[in-house]
Amino acid sequence: MNPLPIRMVVAAALIDRDGRVLLAERPAGKHLAGTWEFPGGKVETGETPEAALIRELREELGIETEASCLAPATFASHAYEHFHLVLMLYVCRKWQGTPHGHDGQRLRWERVNDLFSIDMPPADRPLIGTLAALI
Numbered sequence: 001m002n003p004l005p006i007r008m009v010v011a012a013a014l015i016d017r018d019g020r021v022l023l024a025e026r027p028a029g030k031h032l033a034g035t036w037e038f039p040g041g042k043v044e045t046g047e048t049p050e051a052a053l054i055r056e057l058r059e060e061l062g063i064e065t066e067a068s069c070l071a072p073a074t075f076a077s078h079a080y081e082h083f084h085l086v087l088m089l090y091v092c093r094k095w096q097g098t099p100h101g102h103d104g105q106r107l108r109w110e111r112v113n114d115l116f117s118i119d120m121p122p123a124d125r126p127l128i129g130t131l132a133a134l135i
């Protein structure tokens, strides 16, 4: 039996009109602080992944989207020291509003091929190749 608690997380690769992807910096004091992640967060009990992602994008970035704009892209299954992460990554090209880091986190738009050289969480690295092939 796997001894680690499972953490279900949803995240979005938001793609702008120039084909760039939005990354958010993980805040100081948090797990993997300073790395650049796809915006998202934990799925709460009883919540669908899509509802969780819509909620997280609203809370974190102040943007609105809907389930029909979230295309499942790929996922990661990664053992961190204290939990096992299942990270579901969606591609989203359509939303309302301009993303702002609502908790003060820095944001950056990057070309997908440049993600390989950015300090992202270890679980994310295997996702980049698949994402690059999709967009």
Ligand SMILES: Nc1nc2c([nH]c(=O)n2[C@@H]2O[C@H](COP(=O)(O)OP(=O)(O)OP(=O)(O)O)[C@@H](O)[C@H]2O)c(=O)[nH]1
Binding pocket: 009, 010, 011, 030, 031, 032, 036, 037, 038, 039, 040, 041, 042, 085, 087, 121, 122, 123, 124
């Ligand atoms: N949103 C997001 N989280 C990721 C990515 N990659 C990755 O390993 N994670 C991990 O997935 C977890 C996301 O949970 P979270 O954002 O809700 O939780 P948190 O650590 O910020 O803190 P919290 O427990 O205070 O809410 C974190 O442990 C984070 O390190 C990613 O690309 N996006």
